[in-house]
Each structure stands twice: as C-alpha cells, then as structure tokens.
Amino acid sequence: MEKLFASIVTIGDELLIGQVIDTNSAFIGQELNKIGVTVKAKHAIGDEWKDIWNTLNEASKESSIVLITGGLGPTADDITKPLLCEYFGGKMILHQPTLEWVTYLFEEIFKRPMIERNRKQAEVPDCCTVLKNEKGTAPGMMFEKDGKLFFSMPGVPSEMKNLMIQVLQIIQQKFKTPAIEHRTLLTMGLGESFLAEHIKNFEENLPPNVKLAYLPNYGLVRLRLTGHGENKTQLVQQLDDLFQVLKSQLNHVLVADEDIPIEAAIGKVLLEKKKTMCTAESCTGGYIAHKLTEIPGSSQYYFGTIVSYDNSIKQNVLKVKQETLEKFGAVSEETAKEMAVNALKLMSTDYCVAVSGIMGPTGGTVEKPVGLVWIAATSKEGKIETKQFNFRFERRRNIEMTATNALNFLRKFIIEN
Amino acid sequence: MEKLFASIVTIGDELLIGQVIDTNSAFIGQELNKIGVTVKAKHAIGDEWKDIWNTLNEASKESSIVLITGGLGPTADDITKPLLCEYFGGKMILHQPTLEWVTYLFEEIFKRPMIERNRKQAEVPDCCTVLKNEKGTAPGMMFEKDGKLFFSMPGVPSEMKNLMIQVLQIIQQKFKTPAIEHRTLLTMGLGESFLAEHIKNFEENLPPNVKLAYLPNYGLVRLRLTGHGENKTQLVQQLDDLFQVLKSQLNHVLVADEDIPIEAAIGKVLLEKKKTMCTAESCTGGYIAHKLTEIPGSSQYYFGTIVSYDNSIKQNVLKVKQETLEKFGAVSEETAKEMAVNALKLMSTDYCVAVSGIMGPTGGTVEKPVGLVWIAATSKEGKIETKQFNFRFERRRNIEMTATNALNFLRKFIIEN
Known part of the structure; x- marks a missing residue:
C-alpha cells in the first residue's frame, strides 16, 4: 500500500x-x-x-x-x-x-x-x-x-x-490508511555508537519494510523499530519478533521495553513491588520531583521531596550535620548519604534518592568542578549506595543528566533491594 | 536595506x-x-x-x-x-x-x-x-x-x-546585516483580545517598519515590538519611544519590561529588596521550585521547597494540623495557609508561597473539581494573603497555570509588603 x-x-x-x-x-x-x-x-x-x-x-x-x-x-x-x-x-x-x-x-x-x-x-x-x-x-x-x-x-x-x-x-x-507499527526500547549505559556496534548484525539484517532509529536524550538512548505494511496482523507479528531479538541483545542496558520516560519506568517498578519513594534534592532544585509528578497517578508511590537549595535547609530541615557540611562540603558522598537517610526518615517511604552537585555556570572549584554530582540511594531496611558523576556540560544539561541518572540509579537500586 | x-x-x-x-x-x-x-x-x-x-x-x-x-x-x-x-x-x-x-x-x-x-x-x-x-x-x-x-x-x-x-x-x-530591534513586555491579568482592545489606537498608529505581536502563554501575554531599519541608532530611539508609550498604557498589568520569564521577574524583585523566599508545593510537585532554580544565581534568594505530594508529608514535615486536613481538606484555604506559614518558619525566609490544588485528570469531586487551586502567600512579618483559582484545563496546563499564577501572586505580594 x-x-x-x-x-x-x-x-x-x-x-x-x-x-x-x-x-x-x-x-x-x-x-x-x-x-x-x-x-x-x-x-x-x-x-x-x-x-x-x-x-x-x-x-x-x-x-x-x-x-x-x-x-x-x-x-x-x-x-x-x-x-x-x-x-x-x-x-x-x-x-x-x-x-x-x-x-x-x-x-x-x-x-x-x-x-x-x-x-x-x-x-x-x-x-x-x-x-x-x-x-x-x-x-x-x-x-x-x-x-x-x-x-x-x-x-x-x-x-x-x-x-x-x-x-x-x-x-x-x-482515506484508507496503511498499517504502521513502532516498538521502542529505552536504554541507558551505552552511547549511540557503542549500541550501534553491539547490534550491527541485527540492524544490517532488518527487512526492507522495517527501520531502526537511535534517539539519544540526556544519557538515555531510545531505539525505535518502525515497520510499514498492508496486513496489520502480519506486521504486528513481524515487529514483535524483531523486538524480542533486539531486547535480548540489549538486556544489560535495558530500562524499559516501551516508549515511556524514565520517571514512568521507575513508577512501574514501585507499583509492581507496592513500594513508595521520596527524594531529597539540592542542585536539581525540584526537577526530579517535577518529572516524577508529571506522571498521572504518581501519588500512589511518590510522596514528596525536600529541596535544600540553600545549605541552611540541609541543616535545618534535612538535619545534615554541620560537621559533615564543614568537613566534606555540601557536594560530597557524606552529605548525599545523610540527605537520603534523613529524608527517608522524615517522609517515611520505602526508598529515597538524594542528589547534591554543582550545575554551573558558576560555583565550581579545582577540586569540585562544575558537573560534579553525588547521588545516594537508600532503603527503609538501611541499605545505601552512592555514586559519583562528572558531567561537565552546561547548567540545563547538567540538571537533566543528574535527574535522569538519579532516577536510573534508584531504579536499579530498587530492583536489587 | x-x-x-x-x-x-x-x-x-x-x-x-x-x-x-x-x-x-x-x-x-x-x-x-x-x-x-x-x-x-x-x-x-x-x-x-x-x-x-x-x-x-x-x-x-x-x-x-x-x-x-x-x-x-x-x-x-x-x-x-x-x-x-x-x-x-x-x-x-x-x-x-x-x-x-x-x-x-x-x-x-x-x-x-x-x-x-x-x-x-x-x-x-x-x-x-x-x-x-x-x-x-x-x-x-x-x-x-x-x-x-x-x-x-x-x-x-x-x-x-x-x-x-x-x-x-x-x-x-x-553579509551586511540590517538593524533589527525587539522590545518585549510581559503582562498578566488581561487576555489577548482585551489587551488588543486596550491598545488598539497605539497598534493602528505604528509606523510601517514596526510590528506588534501577541504571545500568550499560560495566563501571561508577551507583547513584542519588532522594528527593522538601516540606521541602528535611529531604530533604537524609535523603539525605545514606542515602548515607553506601550508600557505606560499597560502599567496595570505589567509584570516585566523585558523578555524574561516570570520566575526571573520575581528574582529581580527579591534581589532589589535583598529578600529571600521559599515554597511549599503540593499539586505542582516541585515545578515551581524547578522554574525558580532554572535561573542561574537563584540561590541568592531562593532557599528551597517542601513538596508534600502525599498528605502524610503535609502533616509530618509541614506540620499542617490533622484537624485542618480533616475539616477543610488538603485543597483548601486553611491548608494552603498553614503550609505557607509553617514552610516559612522551617526554612527561615522572608517570603513563602504555598499551593494546593487538583490537577487532574482524576481526583476531582463536585465540590472540588479538577482545576481548583488555593494559593497562599506569607511574609516573615506575619502578613498573609490567599486566592482561589479555577483552571478547568488539562493536567499539564493546570500545573503550568498554577505555577505561573503562584509566582505572580507572590511577586505582587512582595511588592506590596
């Protein structure tokens, strides 16, 4: 057609x-x-x-x-x-x-x-x-x-x-409209060129009515299969089969096997596990909370955030020890840990992720340059994991990268804990 | 040219x-x-x-x-x-x-x-x-x-x-490039057609090298004058003169006389007055904080937010009385007031704005339909003002309208207090 x-x-x-x-x-x-x-x-x-x-x-x-x-x-x-x-x-x-x-x-x-x-x-x-x-x-x-x-x-x-x-x-x-089908995979952890290398064989052997597109977006890469055909049922089957192959080849970097944002992917994990989460943000200034609450129904698993944009809020509301702030600084593993642990206690959820970093354009130093971010994830059971990131991009992009990475870090933490 | x-x-x-x-x-x-x-x-x-x-x-x-x-x-x-x-x-x-x-x-x-x-x-x-x-x-x-x-x-x-x-x-x-000049006015409070009616005479008498455009965006309307000319100095003078006239005619709805977002306009007021602010959000889920912190340098006046997406956070962190929540509900003037007053105390700023509302698509009732929002602004001196809004739009638009109106409500509150 x-x-x-x-x-x-x-x-x-x-x-x-x-x-x-x-x-x-x-x-x-x-x-x-x-x-x-x-x-x-x-x-x-x-x-x-x-x-x-x-x-x-x-x-x-x-x-x-x-x-x-x-x-x-x-x-x-x-x-x-x-x-x-x-x-x-x-x-x-x-x-x-x-x-x-x-x-x-x-x-x-x-x-x-x-x-x-x-x-x-x-x-x-x-x-x-x-x-x-x-x-x-x-x-x-x-x-x-x-x-x-x-x-x-x-x-x-x-x-x-x-x-x-x-x-x-x-x-x-x-008009009589042809059948069109999409399958989208959300991945994180491999850049576009490395993904392409990894699935080179798959891509080269795609039938002529199916196209593969790479859609990179702040550390995430969406892979989209698009097929055109006359027979809807056959096309659905063809796309489903190809999608299974693609998924199996990219299992190690898979975030979601549908076209949803990462904030929806984490929501699905929480709903499945019947668990709740909260956040403690500094540099992202409420952006992680905003992304999570853009999803209708997120109130089922997302309880809230404390944004400690000023250090006084870290001390007075999040109860981060003055000693920690003085000794390690606001952007440090220790501060991120305390933020996560204390926010989880304050908001009584199953999980919490905390972020503290320097988004730029100003505020960076030689030891702590713009783009440095510490992320901490914790659970009610007291498990805690941290990770350091170095983004070195512009402010807007740093905020996006921090939010995306924090959500994926917590998503993996929830699945494992 | x-x-x-x-x-x-x-x-x-x-x-x-x-x-x-x-x-x-x-x-x-x-x-x-x-x-x-x-x-x-x-x-x-x-x-x-x-x-x-x-x-x-x-x-x-x-x-x-x-x-x-x-x-x-x-x-x-x-x-x-x-x-x-x-x-x-x-x-x-x-x-x-x-x-x-x-x-x-x-x-x-x-x-x-x-x-x-x-x-x-x-x-x-x-x-x-x-x-x-x-x-x-x-x-x-x-x-x-x-x-x-x-x-x-x-x-x-x-x-x-x-x-x-x-x-x-x-x-x-x-290339030799011609002179081009823009002047932008940010207004809030009058719809596009009423603005046009109000400045009809001004618009009809604009010289042929100058155009006026209306750019409505979530309750705000930007008015942009664009002029083309060969002589940069003359063009600047011409646009400045016309802009003065336009400003004087729209003084009652003026938010800013430059092309900045409302979150930057409130920042300018706070910087001028050397004052600080915080927020307490419910339905906007951190979006107001995000908008405020998108502005580089906002840490000079914006301290943080507590997002009480779940009612337990309103009680446990923001210390809204259980009685208030039970008697008036989470979306009420009383709850918004307590949120604002308590958040200001917790975060020790000069001003605070709090919002509580129903963004949809679900959660509305006959008495409290989707789009109902209560906004409360308060100051360290104990002044407090509230306002009810009824937006009746979609979720995404309701979040935007709530954020924009909350920021403008607080902006006017700060100027007057």
Whole structure:
C-alpha cells in the first residue's frame, strides 16, 4: 500500500524568532503516526501572506493532508483566516453555531463582556466545514481541494489537541490508511555508537519494510523499530519478533521495553513491588520531583521531596550535620548519604534518592568542578549506595543528566533491594 | 536595506513522528534574530535522501543562508554527510585535525576505546570548510554555492549551540546585516483580545517598519515590538519611544519590561529588596521550585521547597494540623495557609508561597473539581494573603497555570509588603 502523507504547517513569527518552542507539531506527528499517516515535512512560517500562500502550495504538492496551526487569534497580526478564505475561493460569513458557542463561553464561563473582536471569531469562509473548538473561541476549519484535505486549527495547544480528535476521525473516514507499527526500547549505559556496534548484525539484517532509529536524550538512548505494511496482523507479528531479538541483545542496558520516560519506568517498578519513594534534592532544585509528578497517578508511590537549595535547609530541615557540611562540603558522598537517610526518615517511604552537585555556570572549584554530582540511594531496611558523576556540560544539561541518572540509579537500586 | 533571510532545515524522523521536540530551531532563530537575520522558514524532514535534497533546493531559493541540523551521527540512519558531499559535488576525505580531536576525546575525556564508527566522524566532503565541534565528535561544515551559505551542524543541542558561535561570526563577515530591534513586555491579568482592545489606537498608529505581536502563554501575554531599519541608532530611539508609550498604557498589568520569564521577574524583585523566599508545593510537585532554580544565581534568594505530594508529608514535615486536613481538606484555604506559614518558619525566609490544588485528570469531586487551586502567600512579618483559582484545563496546563499564577501572586505580594 502507498504511504499516506501529511504535511504540518505552523504559522507565527514567534516560532521563527524562537520566542516559542513548537510542541504542537510534535503532538500532531505522534497522533498521525498512530493512525498510519506518515508526516512528510513540517514547515514553520511567519505571519506573511505570500509565505503562507506558497507554503500551502508546496505542502499540498508533497502530501494528501495538510494540517495548519496558528494565526487564528483575535488580534491584527493573525491573517490566516482571510488568507484561507481567498486561497479556497470563498467569502466570509457569520457562522451562527460558533457565535452561539463564543457567546456562551463569555457569558457563562469567562464571565466577561464580549467585544467585537471575539464576535469576529465566529466568522468563517463559506467554503469550509467548521470543526467545533470545545476548548476555545477560534473554530477549526476543514477545506477540500483536488482530493486533498486541509485542516486549520488554533495554535493554543489544548485547543489544537482537542480538535485533533475530530481531525483524526475525518482522516480515517476519507482515506484508507496503511498499517504502521513502532516498538521502542529505552536504554541507558551505552552511547549511540557503542549500541550501534553491539547490534550491527541485527540492524544490517532488518527487512526492507522495517527501520531502526537511535534517539539519544540526556544519557538515555531510545531505539525505535518502525515497520510499514498492508496486513496489520502480519506486521504486528513481524515487529514483535524483531523486538524480542533486539531486547535480548540489549538486556544489560535495558530500562524499559516501551516508549515511556524514565520517571514512568521507575513508577512501574514501585507499583509492581507496592513500594513508595521520596527524594531529597539540592542542585536539581525540584526537577526530579517535577518529572516524577508529571506522571498521572504518581501519588500512589511518590510522596514528596525536600529541596535544600540553600545549605541552611540541609541543616535545618534535612538535619545534615554541620560537621559533615564543614568537613566534606555540601557536594560530597557524606552529605548525599545523610540527605537520603534523613529524608527517608522524615517522609517515611520505602526508598529515597538524594542528589547534591554543582550545575554551573558558576560555583565550581579545582577540586569540585562544575558537573560534579553525588547521588545516594537508600532503603527503609538501611541499605545505601552512592555514586559519583562528572558531567561537565552546561547548567540545563547538567540538571537533566543528574535527574535522569538519579532516577536510573534508584531504579536499579530498587530492583536489587 | 533588504532583509537578509535564513532558512532552518532540521533532519530526523524523530522530529516528524513527534518523539523529540525541536528546541534547536528556536535557539537558532533567536541567535539569528539578534544579528539582524530574518528567519524565513523552518523545514523539518526525515532521513530520506530525496526529501533532504529537495528541501535544500527550496531553502536556498527562499534564503541566502541555510542552516541544517541533525543527521550527522555515527549510525546507519544518518545520511546527511554523504548527501551534502554529493549535493555540493565533492568527495569524502579524512580530515586530519578532526581525527586528532576525536581521538583525543576518546582517549582523554571519554576514556573509552574508539571504534571505526567514531573514526568515520572525521571524514568530510573535500568541498566544505570544517567548523570544529568543541563539544562532540561530529564536525560542523560550511558550504558555499552561488553566493549562498550552507551550514551543517549536529542535532545535539549543546554541540549545535557551541557551533553557532562560529556560524554567527562567519555570517556577519560575509553579509551586511540590517538593524533589527525587539522590545518585549510581559503582562498578566488581561487576555489577548482585551489587551488588543486596550491598545488598539497605539497598534493602528505604528509606523510601517514596526510590528506588534501577541504571545500568550499560560495566563501571561508577551507583547513584542519588532522594528527593522538601516540606521541602528535611529531604530533604537524609535523603539525605545514606542515602548515607553506601550508600557505606560499597560502599567496595570505589567509584570516585566523585558523578555524574561516570570520566575526571573520575581528574582529581580527579591534581589532589589535583598529578600529571600521559599515554597511549599503540593499539586505542582516541585515545578515551581524547578522554574525558580532554572535561573542561574537563584540561590541568592531562593532557599528551597517542601513538596508534600502525599498528605502524610503535609502533616509530618509541614506540620499542617490533622484537624485542618480533616475539616477543610488538603485543597483548601486553611491548608494552603498553614503550609505557607509553617514552610516559612522551617526554612527561615522572608517570603513563602504555598499551593494546593487538583490537577487532574482524576481526583476531582463536585465540590472540588479538577482545576481548583488555593494559593497562599506569607511574609516573615506575619502578613498573609490567599486566592482561589479555577483552571478547568488539562493536567499539564493546570500545573503550568498554577505555577505561573503562584509566582505572580507572590511577586505582587512582595511588592506590596
């Protein structure tokens, strides 16, 4: 079966000058992929009439489906709606159901007076099918031209995500989509090139309909198998078989055999063992807690953290001995140990991991350079393990590396203890 | 002066299927902007020979500068280097200085044996200028064709960022860049359409070389003035004057008169007043602490947090009375107050903000629905203020909205107290 291609067009100067990071098109890519649509390209352009026009031409040449986000707000810099009206040869009309919806939102939900700009949100080209925006005032729109489908959605992520439910349904009604399957392995401990060397034979012998990709991310490497086929059942079987082989070859560095972040992987281990954990953070400033609590349901196993960003908190709340801080310093094996042991006691969990390090750009010395991190894991039974890391990267990257390594260190500690 | 345009091309299937969010092109956009280069478009494409080739053609048609990231790794799915070699009509040669650099990295820094794949990183097309990658093994490359410049950089953010220093220098040597100026105002309290209505007159009377953009983000709205011109001094003066007018019209919702996040805005207030703060978080799970500590130097005013994700931590560490929890519940004005007051005492700071809420998707009830949040701010002098919020969004958005509103609530509390 021929692949069904989609192109994503994101509109807004803020994307080009980098004031906003585009997370929308990643979400759209994921969702399209799940229903067997291959994203051919993503194009980001500014609020310029000619650029938008040309990009729509290009996108419809390369793909059967074009998804557009952004440029639908109530302000003067948003030109997408009049442009789409002209592009598809329509004229603007007031869409009564949308007007009623916008009015309802202002009267009942926002409880604010509606102004002319808001009313304008209900105007749409007469050549489009309106897709109701359950999460906001700017309606989604669908256009058809020469057998190709165009969808226009607002750039606000929650509104776009909700509209995508309708968009995906329409795509599946209008096109026959091929089978597509992914299998993802999360590994930690081997760099990309060493992984590649280790599974060289496996990779070279992959069938032509299956691709292997390496996705390194802060010390972790995701390995993703992607297969295309006509017969879903056969494809699932083929991918499952290949995935088993891959897993068995990488068992020593395996973190998870599904596409989940490491904070979810540790959660699964805790849920299985019916155990709980807490953290004691210094240099990561709450980032480990944030990652853990991003996972819905994490309250079942994650109790909390004490972030001792200032040393006084290490002493006064975490009860690290003044002597330890004076003799070994805040970034030391001894301090990390006391942080872990005392935090576990304070929060009464089964496990605890503590981190103390220097993230940069300043704060490093010759003996303790930027990137030095001590991690300590402990259990209610009193077992304790520590590890030193030397990251030598930038602040942002050091924080990520510390969090990822702390979570993996504790994950292994839990499995072994 | 004519605008100088650049196009950004990012290569990798992981971007198209949404497994990785592209932060590189936002960074590149920001940096180009600072030196007066306008980003015309960004294109993301997969590891497909024909797509990369066609996109290079397109990008060089629309822009004088093409920046390419990704596809330079040591694994088989990376095809960018051989493609560039053919595209620019060269042949692959071993680049001795790069080989020496890669060898040094493996021997002295990574302390791992080097394998053939790593050695291959030192091969480059003979028609390129090699840009040394100080942060990794894959070299940057520059190509010139028909008066246009092409730069190829690895996709690893730290490596790309470091290479961009050289890239920007070369662009400034090879092209005369126009003056470009931005002024950004951070506001909170008025939605996009109400802001637009409020400054309608100002916006309509902007000179043709100045644009105004609205950038809403979790309850905050950034207003950005962008001006182009030939004379830098005149442009600076023009933008400064317009910015003064804009500021005076929006004084009542002003958070900061520069492009900084709210966590930096609160830091500035604390530094000015020489005061310190801490936090007590429940539903945000450490996210507020993380945001605050992302700012380098935040240890001067931010001491730490206690995240009481489980109610036992509210009782045992934050000493919230059992009676309060039983009578009013964890998500209540009373609990938030006790959290703030007790955390401030435990951590001995001048100010504290506490949050307790229900982020969803589960955990809501009829009386306390998902999105309900209580925020309490307190000072060492014993002043205390609380506020209830009802966000009704998704989990991720609720966490963001809670953090942003808590920081702004405390910021205003600090200014007034």
